[in-house]
Amino acid sequence: MNNTSNYGVLMMNLGTPDAPHAPEVRRYLREFLSDSRVVDLNPLLWKPILNLIILTIRPPKVAKIYQQVWMDEGSPLLVLSQRLKENVKTALSEKAGHTVPVELAMTYGNPSVEVAANKLREQGVTNILVVPMYPQFSATTTAAAYDRLMKSLKRCPHWPSLQLLHDYADHPLYIKALADSVRAQWDKQGERRHLVFSFHGIPKRYVTNGDPYARRCHLTSRLVAEELELTEADWTHVYQSRFGREEWLKPYADVTLKAMPSKGIKSINVISPAFSIDCIETLEEITIELGDEFKHNGGEAFDYIPALNDSPDQVALYLNLIEQNTKQWQ
Numbered sequence: 023m024n025n026t027s028n029y030g031v032l033m034m035n036l037g038t039p040d041a042p043h044a045p046e047v048r049r050y051l052r053e054f055l056s057d058s059r060v061v062d063l064n065p066l067l068w069k070p071i072l073n074l075i076i077l078t079i080r081p082p083k084v085a086k087i088y089q090q091v092w093m094d095e096g097s098p099l100l101v102l103s104q105r106l107k108e109n110v111k112t113a114l115s116e117k118a119g120h121t122v123p124v125e126l127a128m129t130y131g132n133p134s135v136e137v138a139a140n141k142l143r144e145q146g147v148t149n150i151l152v153v154p155m156y157p158q159f160s161a162t163t164t165a166a167a168y169d170r171l172m173k174s175l176k177r178c179p180h181w182p183s184l185q186l187l188h189d190y191a192d193h194p195l196y197i198k199a200l201a202d203s204v205r206a207q208w209d210k211q212g213e214r215r216h217l218v219f220s221f222h223g224i225p226k227r228y229v230t231n232g233d234p235y236a237r238r239c240h241l242t243s244r245l246v247a248e249e250l251e252l253t254e255a256d257w258t259h260v261y262q263s264r265f266g267r268e269e270w271l272k273p274y275a276d277v278t279l280k281a282m283p284s285k286g287i288k289s290i291n292v293i294s295p296a297f298s299i300d301c302i303e304t305l306e307e308i309t310i311e312l313g314d315e316f317k318h319n320g321g322e323a324f325d326y327i328p329a330l331n332d333s334p335d336q337v338a339l340y341l342n343l344i345e346q347n348t349k350q351w352q
């Protein structure tokens with residue numbers, strides 16, 4: 023790497039409310055759920071449902087959930103994404119021998135793509151690698167991040183050169199990092215347990231229409247299971263976070279976990295590889311909701327294995343992804 027390289031990195035994650043209160047949650051959900059990549063229903067049908075029902079009922083309920091997991095510095099998704107971004111920037115700059123600009127942007131809410139892209143430009147960046155923080159590509163997340171970036175450049179006269187990272191569902195460092203996090207949990211517990219891979223779901227119809235997400239999720243589960251030398255009986259692949267009435271990807275996490283104790287599986291670990299960063303979905307929906315449901319149905323031991331977050335393994339993975347995808351600029 024030389025000192026004249028003028029590339030920078032834009033890490034993108036989903037976004038989260040600015041505060042754990044109903045007005046901020048409503049603002050966030052309005053922006054998120056108005057994106058046709060996320061909910062593709064006819065706007066004439068969807069807008070009244072969204073405005074009159076969902077944005078009335080959901081924000082106060084969801085705000086209470088955010089309050090349960092909120093950190094001193096803010097929403098876990100934002101705080102932990104920022105920590106990862108800082109660690110990646112430090113590691114990348116140390117290796118390069120000069121500062122490599124790295125910024126974080128959210129598809130919905132703050133920090134906005136405009137603010138992050140301006141910061142990169144102010145640091146002299148003309149070539150940007152965009153790193154969506156989603157290990158498995160989905161049009162609902164990765165493509166939505168790209169859409170948001172393109173929208174921010176709509177009136178920009180001085181376009182940067184762009185490289186868009188697709189996903190890293192089968193990257194060897196990602197698979198090894200996940201497997202090592204399972205091994206660390208087993209060492210801590212003093213026992214190996216049945217391993218549940220729980221992924222954020224999407225409507226089944228999106229996959230039928232060509233979204234590669236389910237295929238990419240299955241690949242991740244299979245490779246981690248292989249790395250851990252698990253037999254078919256040792257692990258289960260499920261989808262959580264169902265929203266709305268239509269069919270989502272199956273098997274559903276809640277249905278599957280409730281039935282496990284009666285089939286003799288009473289001790290489990292849950293890992294959620296679609297989340298690079300812990301958030302409301304892992305810290306509350308999995309750890310609290312699913313954990314309680316499992317135990318109320320005869321489960322005895324339930325422990326969630328944290329996301330890779332800002333761990334050294336995740337930093338090494340992102341460093342490798344960045345180095346592999348910026349070779350043309352060095």
Ligand SMILES: C=CC1=C(C)c2cc3[nH]c(cc4nc(cc5[nH]c(cc1n2)c(C)c5CCC(=O)O)C(CCC(=O)O)=C4C)c(C)c3C=C
Pocket residue numbers: 036037038039051055060061080084097099156160162163222223224225235263265296297300301302303
């Ligand atoms: C309504 C449809 C939704 C689709 C499709 C969807 C896909 C999807 N989402 C993530 C990652 C995250 N989702 C998060 C929260 C969240 N997701 C939805 C809905 C859909 N997601 C809602 C309504 C919410 C908000 C919470 C709620 O009201 O229940 C989060 C956490 C955000 C946080 O602040 O902590 C993440 C991360 C993926 C990876 C994905 C498809 C691949």
Ligand SMILES: [Fe+2]
Pocket residue numbers: 222263
């Ligand atoms: Fe989601």
Ligand SMILES: [Fe+2]
Pocket residue numbers: 263264303307
């Ligand atoms: Fe959820």
